[in-house]
Amino acid sequence: MKPTPDSHLGTFLRARRAQLDPRECGLPETDSARRVTGLRREEVAQLAAISVDYYTRLEQGRVRASAPVLATLARALHLDDDQQQYLYELAGRTDNRPHRRRPAQRVRPAMRRLLDQLTQTPALVLGKRLDILAWNPAAIALYTDFAAVPADRRNYVNLLFSNPVVRELHLGWEHDARDAVAGLRMEAAADPVDPDLARLVGELSVQDADFRTWWAEHRVSSAGYGTKRYRHRLVGELTLDCDTWASPDGSGQRLMVLTAEPGSPSHDALRILTSWTAEVPGTDRPEGLTR
Template sequence: MKHTPQSHLGAFLRARRGQLTPQECGLPDADTSRKVAGLRREEVARLAAISVDYYTRLEQGRVRASAPVLVTLVRALRLDDDQKTYMFELAGRSGAHPRRRRTVQRVRPAMRRLLDQLTETPALVLGRRLDILAWNPAAAALYTDFAAIPAGRRNYVHLLFSDPMVRELHRAWEHDARDAVAALRMEAAADPDDPELAGLVGTLTIRDPDFRVWWAEHRVNGAAYGTKRLRHPLVGDLTLDCDTWTSPDGSGQRLMVLTAETGTPSHDALRILGSWTTREPVADHAEDVTR
């Protein structure tokens, strides 16, 4: 069956409906016959002040949602800002992001300069689908030798699930992996017909049961900052702040930087890692990433 934008929206609505309880939404839960968690379609329709038939057709992908209906669904389904953005993207109502052409992903010169100037701080340039487009020596020392990984598998989410060394690096792997899946969901809303994204999701869905379950949850996350708790085989435990800055040119490229507060054991560990790395800038590998 061909997947349409409406069908993707319907899948998200069903998933979100299943994550809520009547109590969370201010509804009475006196029905002892309720056998599954989550709201019924009738309850969502009541909260959104729309007909059950119309909401049913929304979930079935048989009608395109209007902007006013989407606004009511934000409130009815208790969506946060990321979920709201994701839903409007799926419905084709955001108006903020024109459809992106599938062009060769090349690191912007300004991103490259920033990367090269961060000598003691691990940093990555992420592209569409969280592909890893470039990195500095400190990032390679912290994570893995990215240059040894074929370009087609040089993807942040793919490495989290399929590379044993990267997986073991994350002390809070489940938390970090779920966040990465949620970030990939945001990417899917911007270009749901991207064949490379479909291939990535298909591969991970087949290979990893956790990814399969978390992808089906339709959880989304566009957070630009957080904390990563890592355990490096050479320098031990690190607690790092992870901040991500998006390029203003609409390319979707992001600079991910990991830092530690000065004077902390984590900061000392980063300095040790940095002292073991070459000062030569990492060659630009973006020409290999052609999707």
């Protein structure tokens, strides 16, 4: 039987209460031995000021939680912003907590000039949360037409998990996707209250079991280089070095460049791929504006 959203919510609630220390939640010490790790159902219900029967039915997926109940459960279970967003997504409710508005990300002029000068190699400008702010024609030829992706979905991690073309392009998809999740974890550490990051994590956690598992591992990475292997639908297999340079101004913007070893089959295939896009109009002036 296919799991329902309510059963996913129950699984999350059980997992979270198992992670909590009763003493850290302000519960008194007891002489009786605990049969379960973490909090009991009765203790969660007590902390959330709801009945044990109602909470039990929530975990069993037999009742749908209201927004006020979700708010009290979030406090009782000591959920951080990402976990709260995930809780609301699983329950099919809107998180109405106030969030401060963040300024839109704009591509730095120096990054724009560097990108324009890279004509023979795919390159992207990545912003906060690994949002894709700008790209060159070679990046379109390798990955996908970024301009056709809605601006609020134009995120490197999101495309890896939810875009079939980008996902199938990666020969080592699991390795690359796990690295991307670890990079996103670093972003969360830098700005843990970013509502856009919480929204992204919540959506991907609901949509993809692999993302949900890897996000829960709390693996982090700030690696600025590596090797990626692709199978392109037009030129076949490519092995490319991926290097990322951070802007020195503290904006969080990075230039990601993919190159091939000169004289290698990948280098020849990349030259063929970029030559096919050299004269395609309208592909070399992406608009880099996102939140």
